[in-house]
Amino acid sequence: MVIVMQKEIRLEPWEMLPPDSEKWFALLEKASYPVLEEDETPETGKFYRLYPDGCFGGNRTRYHGSLRIGKHPEKLVVFFNGGGVMYDEYSAARPGNWFTTHFKETYYFNDPEWMGDIAAREGICSSREDNPFAEWSMIQLPYSSGDFHCGNGWYPYHALDGTPRLMGCHGYKNALAVIDMAKKWIGTPKKLLIAGVSAGGFGAALLADDVIGKFPGCEDITVAVDSSLLIREDWQRIAREVWHSPEHIWKRLTGDNITLDSLTALYGKYGESIRYLFISSVRDALLVEAQNGLDGKKLTFDKAAGIRYRETLKKMCADMEERIPKCGFYIFEGPMDQQGFDDAELTKHCVLDCAWMFDHREDGMTPCQWLTDAVNGMVMRVGMEYLK
Numbered sequence: 001m002v003i004v005m006q007k008e009i010r011l012e013p014w015e016m017l018p019p020d021s022e023k024w025f026a027l028l029e030k031a032s033y034p035v036l037e038e039d040e041t042p043e044t045g046k047f048y049r050l051y052p053d054g055c056f057g058g059n060r061t062r063y064h065g066s067l068r069i070g071k072h073p074e075k076l077v078v079f080f081n082g083g084g085v086m087y088d089e090y091s092a093a094r095p096g097n098w099f100t101t102h103f104k105e106t107y108y109f110n111d112p113e114w115m116g117d118i119a120a121r122e123g124i125c126s127s128r129e130d131n132p133f134a135e136w137s138m139i140q141l142p143y144s145s146g147d148f149h150c151g152n153g154w155y156p157y158h159a160l161d162g163t164p165r166l167m168g169c170h171g172y173k174n175a176l177a178v179i180d181m182a183k184k185w186i187g188t189p190k191k192l193l194i195a196g197v198s199a200g201g202f203g204a205a206l207l208a209d210d211v212i213g214k215f216p217g218c219e220d221i222t223v224a225v226d227s228s229l230l231i232r233e234d235w236q237r238i239a240r241e242v243w244h245s246p247e248h249i250w251k252r253l254t255g256d257n258i259t260l261d262s263l264t265a266l267y268g269k270y271g272e273s274i275r276y277l278f279i280s281s282v283r284d285a286l287l288v289e290a291q292n293g294l295d296g297k298k299l300t301f302d303k304a305a306g307i308r309y310r311e312t313l314k315k316m317c318a319d320m321e322e323r324i325p326k327c328g329f330y331i332f333e334g335p336m337d338q339q340g341f342d343d344a345e346l347t348k349h350c351v352l353d354c355a356w357m358f359d360h361r362e363d364g365m366t367p368c369q370w371l372t373d374a375v376n377g378m379v380m381r382v383g384m385e386y387l388k
Contacts, residue, residue, distance in 0.1 A: 012059070014160045015099035032117050033066055042069050042185055045127070047120055047140070052177035058086075058095060058110030058145035058167055065178030066120045066140040069185060075136040076189035076218075078179065078211050081119045082198025082350070083109030085230070085290060086146025087238045092157040092167050095146070105299045108146030108199070112174075116142030123353040124195065124371075130358055132372050137189070139182050141200070147171040148258070149196075149203030153244025169243045175207060179214050188217040193224065193375055197350040198286070201228030201279075205262035206249055209269065222375045223266065224277040227284055227350040229309075229316055231256050232294050260319055267324045275379050276327040278320060279367065282310050282386045285336040285346035303344045314387045330370050331383035332362045 036048035047068045055063035086092050086108040096106030119125070120140040124133050145151060151169025159165045194211050196204035208223045232238070235258040239250035252265040263276055280287075283306030289299045291309065313331070320327050334348045334356070335341075351357050351367045358368050362383040370382055 012159060012161075015097075028118070031121070033120075036067060036185075038184075042067065044069050044071060045134075047117070047138075049117070050178050050181045052174070052181050055174045055177050056144075056168055056170060057112040057174075058108075058169075059097065060168065061111055061113040063112050063142075063144050063170070063174045063178075064116060065142065065174075065182070066117060066138075067182045067185065068138045068140075070137040071135040073137050073186065074190040075193075076186060076191070076215075077124065077133055077136050077138045077193045077195060079120075079124060079138060079140045080149055080175070080196030080200030080203035080207070081116075081141060081143050081353070082196065082200040083143030084146060085148060085199055085202075086155075086167065086169075087232075087242055087294065089157040091146070091293065092155060093160050107293060107299070109143050110145055112142040112144045119353065122355065123197075123351070123357045125353075128358070131368065133193075136193070137186055139179055139186075141175050141178060141203070143171075143199055144174055145169050145171055146199075147243040147245070148199055148206055149175050150206045150239065150245045150249050151243035152246055155242050155244070171203065171243075172207070172210075172246060172249075175203070176210060176214070179211065183214065188215050190218060191220040191375065192218045193222045195222075195224040195226065195352060196228070197226040197353045198228060201225040202230075202259060202262075204228075205259050205266070206245075208262070208266050209248075212270075219273065221270075221273070222275040222277065223263070224279065224352070224371060224374070225259055225263070226279040226352045227281070227287065228259050229280060229284070229287060229313060230258065230291055230294060231312060232258070235261070257316060257319070260316060260323070263320065263327075264323045272326055275374055275377075276320075276324050277330070277371070277374055277379070278317070278327065279330045279332075279351060280313055280316075281332050281334060281347035281349065282313065283307070283345060283347045284309055284313075284349050285338070285341040285344075286349040288346055301341065301344055301346060303346075306344060306346045310387070317384075317387060326379060328370075328374050328379035329381045329384060330362065330367055331386050332360060332367070333383070333386060334360060
């Protein structure tokens with residue numbers, strides 16, 4: 001255990017502090033939000049931390065979410081952040097955080113304390129003037145244990161030093177506990193957007209029904225999944241045996257597309273009373289890597305894998321349109337701008353968590369415009385030419 005700036009950080013034996021850790025700790029401390037006390041009235045437009053009792057990340061650090069009361073409190077965004085996926089012993093033993101930068105490969109993020117607030121400063125969470133969602137209330141849910149926000153138990157595995165460990169897959173408990181805590185200040189919204197990026201997009205699809213259940217008086221609901229497409233035949237087994245997800249979640253997973261299964265089940269329950277949105281670039285670089293990991297090829301990528309992803313995306317959109325006829329899509333093209341990815345002609349991962357939400361255009365429309373129109377009832381399909 002290392003104590004830095006009065007913050008508790010629990011390190012495993014194979015983890016180490018980065019050589020420039022003091023610099024990073026200072027930046028992270030500056031980026032942190034204040035804690036909202038039970039008897040406190042939050043300022044409008046300001047993010048606060050919420051620490052539900054008994055909630056922890058995968059590295060046993062206390063879990064927190066973020067809450068902002070907007071100028072339009074009758075409108076609420078519940079936003080799930082991403083951070084990879086853990087599905088077996090190999091991936092469980094290779095978490096990503098500030099203390100595993102020496103690892104050659106990391107599969108999922110397990111430290112909500114130090115990254116949870118930074119994630120709520122860009123894209124849909126940002127305070128920039130051209131962000132229409134900046135005036136909405138928001139519950140922001142950091143990623144914590146590689147379980148697509150739907151785990152609810154312990155997974156035994158062997159760590160890199162060979163010792164037996166237990167991974168706390170508590171994404172489900174953490175997310176709902178933050179929402180329950182936030183309801184004291186939020187009440188029941190009239191308009192609800194449930195959205196997420198990457199692993200958080202999977203979380204938005206998997207937990208949408210649970211989130212809707214927390215706000216039974218709200219009838220104007222949109223679900224937006226950004227960059228969340230991975231194929232695996234045994235998602236149900238992983239959800240049941242690795243993440244220990246609640247039965248009502250893993251029972252929905254009957255095919256190889258966890259996002260499609262989740263949205264299909266949601267549509268089966270709510271029909272067209274909800275708007276269903278899906279976003280993806282055409283050859284998503286990080287999903288290509290993750291898919292290779294799921295396929296037993298470790299976190300590798302190449303041009304051919306990008307072409308395969310495009311075909312998977314094409315099938316996903318066709319299947320989703322068949323099952324959810326009035327769904328919306330935003331399909332886009334753009335460089336990942338990281339070493340190696342551009343040479344392989346792979347494309348950007350996620351738009352709702354970065355400036356691309358406001359700056360990028362497909363068919364003359366930014367993701368922000370497309371999403372704003374959708375939550376106001378005008379659901380559209382943008383960039384579909386990329387899939388022809």
